[in-house]
Amino acid sequence: QKEVEQNSGPLSVPEGAIASLNCTYSDRGSQSFFWYRQYSGKSPELIMFIYSNGDKEDGRFTAQLNKASQYVSLLIRDSQPSDSATYLCAVGGSGAGSYQLTFGKGTKLSVIP
Amino acid sequence: DGGITQSPKYLFRKEGQNVTLSCEQNLNHDAMYWYRQDPGQGLRLIYYSQIVNDFQKGDIAEGYSVSREKKESFPLTVTSAQKNPTAFYLCATLGRLSYEQYFGPGTRLTVT
Numbered sequence: 321q322k323e324v325e326q327n328s329g330p331l332s333v334p335e336g337a338i339a340s341l342n343c344t345y346s347d348r349g350s351q352s353f354f355w356y357r358q359y360s361g362k363s364p365e366l367i368m369f370i371y372s373n374g375d376k377e378d379g380r381f382t383a384q385l386n387k388a389s390q391y392v393s394l395l396i397r398d399s400q401p402s403d404s405a406t407y408l409c410a411v412g413g414s415g416a417g418s419y420q421l422t423f424g425k426g427t428k429l430s431v432i433p
Numbered sequence: 434d435g436g437i438t439q440s441p442k443y444l445f446r447k448e449g450q451n452v453t454l455s456c457e458q459n460l461n462h463d464a465m466y467w468y469r470q471d472p473g474q475g476l477r478l479i480y481y482s483q484i485v486n487d488f489q490k491g492d493i494a495e496g497y498s499v500s501r502e503k504k505e506s507f508p509l510t511v512t513s514a515q516k517n518p519t520a521f522y523l524c525a526t527l528g529r530l531s532y533e534q535y536f537g538p539g540t541r542l543t544v545t
Contacts, residue, residue: 328473352532363523363536364476408475412532419464419483419527420491421534423475 322347324411326424334432339396341427343409346390352412353385353392354421359405368394399431436460437537439524444542446518454509454540456524464527465507466534469493469520476523482507511542518544 323346333339341355352371356364370376370383370392382395392411396403406426412418437458446452456465464483468476478491482501496515501507511518521541525534 324475354533363539366533366535369530369533410476410534418532420478420481421476421532423468423477425473425475 322350322411322413322422324409324422324424326407326409326427328425329428330430331427332430332432333399335399335401337399339399339403339429339431341394341396341407341409341429343392343394343411343424344390345392345409345411345422347411347413347422348387348390349414350387350390350411351414351418353383354410354412355381355383355394356408356410357403357405358408358426364408396429399429401431401433404429404431437524437526437535439522439537439540441540442538444540446542446544448544449513450544451510451512452518452542452544454511454522454524454542456507456509456537457505458507458526458537459505460526460528460535461504462526462528462535463504465501466525466527467491467497467499467507467509468523468525470523470539471520479509511544518542 355368358364368383384393408426409424410421440455466481467479480499482488498510524537
């Protein structure tokens with residue numbers, strides 16, 4: 321059974337600070353990694369994806385992947401109150417399983433003005 | 434305006450009734466998925482379809498059924514056999530970049 325683990329939070333950070341969200345996964349063969357943002361009562365929205373070890377930056381967001389440690393993280397710089405949401409980590413399988421994602425339960429982030 | 438639509442947004446049913454949730458997309462994506470989300474829980478895969486007239490069970494298919502007669506449409510029926518049907522139901526498609534999934538707005542189903 322593939323597992324994706326996230327701290328449920330809530331993670332509270334002051335406005336302007338860096339928020340760090342973490343995720344570990346059990347399937348060593350996983351090839352693709354995604355971060356989704358989900359506002360309360362809404363559907364998940366894709367914000368980042370990463371396939372290779374290292375960092376990937378997009379605006380205020382940086383995704384970090386370490387396949388050896390089976391660890392993926394999301395950094396949000398200059399956090400804003402509008403970033404307050406639940407962040408879901410999702411991991412794709414390998415081969416035929418690449419078309420399926422396993423989701424973590426999400427980390428709730430609260431950015432305090 | 435391209436996207437994924439789900440209807441209705443809210444749905445209320447009595448226990449013992451079957452109900453069908455709609456999912457339509459005009460993105461020309463091949464693969465479509467149905468997930469269920471319960472409070473404080475991650476998304477759990479119910480069914481998925483990679484091509485028309487073919488679909489596969491996910492992790493929690495019991496009590497659900499689907500059809501894929503058209504590329505654009507992937508309706509989900511919640512049958513009376515589903516023991517705990519009250520949940521937030523999300524439809525998704527597989528994008529063209531590589532394995533990323535995009536979600537519709539969801540249908541919140543309440544069964545009493």
